Amino acid sequence: MPERGRGRKGFRPVHLFLIVPYVAILWVPFFNRVEPSIAGVPFFYWYQMLWIALGALVLLPVFVIEERDGKSE
């Protein structure tokens, strides 16, 4: 049991996915610009809207791997 508990708690490389949105979103100077715009929507706006979907997607690999290993009942 302790061993299993440790496995659940422990850090895994796949957890690095969880940090990606923070880098993408908190690096404001990168997206604080108008071009490239899409159909008249400035980069600032469509980039952040896009990250709503990407932010959910990066959770998937973590979710799938942990579910597979039965670490999340």
Next chain:
Amino acid sequence: MAKGLDLTATSVFVALFAAVTVLGFVGARGRKADHDELAEWGLGGRSFGTLITWFLLGGDLYTAYTFVAVPALVFGAGALGFFAVPYTILVYPLLFAVFPRLWSVAHAKGYVTAADFVRGRFGSGLLALAIAMTGIVATMPYIALQLVGIEVVLAGLGIPGRLPLVLAFAVLAAYTYLGGLRASAMIAVVKDLLIYVTVIVAVIVIPIELGGFAKIFAGVPASRLLLAPMTAGNLGQQSGYATLALGSALALFLYPHAVTGLLSSSSRRVIRRNAVVLPAYSVALGLIALLGYMALAAGVKSMPAYAAGFKAFGPNFAVPALFLQMFPSWFVGIAFAAIGIGALVPAAIMSIACANLFTRNIYKEYIFPGCSPAREGQVAKLTSLVVKLGALLFVLEMPQIYAINLQLLGGIWIIQTLPSVLLGLYTRRLHPAALLIGWAAGILAGTWMEMQLGLKGSIYALHIFGEIIPCYAAFSALVLNLAVSSVLSATFNLFARNPFVDATVAEDYV
């Protein structure tokens, strides 16, 4: 307002409101058996699956006031107001990684509130009291703002007087009292469907009428389209934007109503699944934020028909005015019902959360220790009534700006519970006395910064080594809190063994 009563819109609005009232009372009948117990009334028996939790948390976190205030901020301040979008992006990895631990320990130990957990983890009643009080005080003005949301749409319909607001409130109070969290969950489903319909129609119809997104963005003043850039020695709006998003994300799940929503789910897997599917609401929120620019492009501010509304509610009237201008009356009724009913769900859950905190961490701890579970439930139900009545009186008697200012301060206060609650899920090396001092330091510093700003915003410019760094006051106050908590913990632990007992074990968290 100036246009007089809109009969078609009002009829649709009232019909939807009535339908939801019936639904709330049906939901109130729910499971009878142990209805008076706190975990049943105040957490829906910890029974909600993925779908209901999705509706419940969606209805709970993306409140009616958000749907009015976010576009209002974009309408008035431009790009800075868009911070709501990155904020809700950053919340979900945190929800996914951290908060299943809170669910597990609460499930194992029967905790109903975050303060329950702190009480068990750190063994300090005083620290738990501080956490509970912070939660209650931060949530009360939030409830008042939901009622302001209803007030705005009632004004938009041209319904005069305050009686309708009192009626809507009575409906809310009755179904919450009888049905607890289950009734809110049922109403949340209807509310969310109405919101999605409104948003989808709005972002298709309005841009077409206004000549496309390119034209809408072209109408935004260049100085507000982007964040003010960095200059030598000043990070400009960009550091304010990033800390506003991060600070708000860190604070969200510390709010009592968010914790109540989380703990009502039936398993930790439900929470993790929801972290993946809840961003659907963020898409809606992002599109709603853009309604602020559409209101600019439509020029509603200078139209005489809406002058009275803007005078009474400021930029918060932008979206109602836009809907009145762009939609046929019957759809205005649907859209306004979405906002109005959208206010009921979070207001109910917030009052339930406050009631849970009062019952568990003040009444049971200090007034009547060892009270029976049935009595706990009774006290919570009554408390929820008192809390809502307080919010109603606040909205009726005080200028609206008080509720807005207090909610701003509430965000600064609630984030100060982060070291105890969130770090507490991982370590108990922190000393409760140090946590309490850190909490106080954070609250004082944050409140002081907000006073310096005259409550006009929440970005306070720090001067560090000659650099000017605008930063969300809640965030800088949290950094101070963390520093004080950890340094003092290390010091206290050095001199004496921590005498407080941890009621939890490592297995409770997984």
